[in-house]
Amino acid sequence: MPAKQITTAFGHSIAPEGPHTITFHVPGWDVIRGFRNGDPKVLSRLRSIYPRFGPFFEARDFVMALHKKLGLSPTQGLLPFIDPECFTMAQDFAFSKYRKEEHRLAKEELEFRVVDVGKVRVYVVVFPQAKAKGVMGIWQNQGYGVSTRLSEELLKGEGEMKVLEWEGRGDQDVGLGKVPAPTYLEEGEAHGELRRRIVGLLRRAAPGEVKVAEGDVFLAPTGMAAITKLYKAVGKVRPAPVVVLGSVFHNSWHLFKEGPGGLKHFGDVNEGMVGKLEEYLEVEKAEGRQVSFVFLEFPSNPILESVDLKRLRGLADKYGFPIVVDDTIGSFCNVDVLPVADIIVSSLTKSFSGYANVMCGSIILNPSSAHYPLVQPTFTSTLHNIFYSRDATQLLHNSSDYLTRSSILNRNALALATFFHAHSRPFRPTSPITKVLYPPFTSTLSNYTALMRPATEDFTPGYGCLLSIDFATEKASRAFYEAVNFHKGPHLGAHETLVLHFNETVWGDDKEQADYQASIGALKEQLRFAVGLEEVGVLIDTVKAALQAAEAEE
Missing domain, CATH: 3.90.1150.10 (Aspartate Aminotransferase, domain 1)
Known part of the structure; x- marks a missing residue:
């Protein structure tokens, strides 16, 4: 057969291109480095983008409308969210020791505003545009940002935007209860249908009994948002370092590394790795410490190696820690990690969706897990819907x-x-x-x-x-x-x-x-x-x- 020919223009997405496509074509070995480093010559040519990389493309009209409504200067940038947790996440990220000196914000440079757009309350992080790299990580690593479809819908209410009198700064306590109460987002019928589809896939061709019910499946606007929600929820009941096995997606790596408990990494996936992990766990146990959870991808991205999960399950039972498996690469249809995982996270943006035009992540709690009685109440009480209904409808259609x-x-x-x-x-x-x-x-x-x-x-x-x-x-x-x-x-x-x-x-x-x-x-x-x-x-x-x-x- 003749070789494939690419007609996609630089900076555009895989066809069919539209307002919600999430790929971009940037040919040239050195060009992707320019994108990584924020080269304006590259960025100015992009007409599509993976939305978690930045809100300034498909969602730019809504961002610009907020910018105008808040009366910000051209030297100020903003990031919009539905979850008020974004304020404390922005503080943690912008002031972190992990930020380069030229990107790290002074506390007074970070500002917080709240805007009602119809029935939806939007939390806005404001920062100096010159230090955008010191803030953008909360959009990229945590994945909480508003989706392109939600931005499109909220833009329709531009004339009804109402700026609340409340304002905050980086040097203030802006935790839950200190800010105007969130509205979050209403769920639609597609949310329930997606949960049922996922449960059906878990039960499909499963040799053992699968106890997962619809209420054990939580949806998030991106795969990284799912991992962030999981990290926060488990961290409430098990505050300790996260142990990461093998190669993992770089945003997951940064999230855990910069988190309050830190990260312990065992990178070489071979027969000796589980033994090294056991030695580490013995030391932690002897000194009265625990780990929050063990996290891995199955198989890993981009090395495609697979941890010995059955042997790891034995260590988890012995030392009492939960195993969290990101099965995005293997995917529900190919692998069944439920018998060995306490929690499963997946980026449904990938092969589950398949058409590169919607983003979503899922968290699945395993009712058979010994940790379920401890973590399940935390999930149900702290995870609120920020996954937009039109995105859910699109994902339901794609995954059929x-x-x-x-x-x-x-x-x-x-x-x-x-x-x-x-x-x-x-x-x-x-x-x-x-x-x-x-x-x-x-x-x-x-x-x-x-x-x-x-x-x-x-x-x-x-x-x-x-x-x-x-x-x-x-x-x-x-x-x-x-x-x-x-x-x-x-x-x-x-x-x-x-x-x-x-x-x-x-x-x-x-x-x-x-x-x-x-x-x-x-x-x-x-x-x-x-x-x-x-x-x-x-x-x-x-x-x-x-x-x-x-x-x-x-």
């Missing part, structure tokens, strides 16, 4: 063909990984490809297959849509990247394939962190592929042509 799409994603990713594996070393000693990172080609395959769902007449589980490839040199990786006709940008689970030099994008401006991530397998020469729904032949022919360019650099 989840199993059908997942079959294709599994097939395509396996075919592409198999091709790369056959063209890698040692099969071809001069190949620029040194390693294929996809569950069947990793040393942790047995850990993954131990939790795969059984096949049924209508679906055969697989390994998901994400894979990564290690190249021998950065020159070869760059040559392949520049030559391959896939969309270039972040996201996974979409209907068309994307590729990204992911590790360089997220860690490249922090040499210490980049070196550490490389030590556990997240190399700068690595490319991450999020495979789509194209024909297998098109995918293979597309990478064949690019591989020739990489081989020419060896």
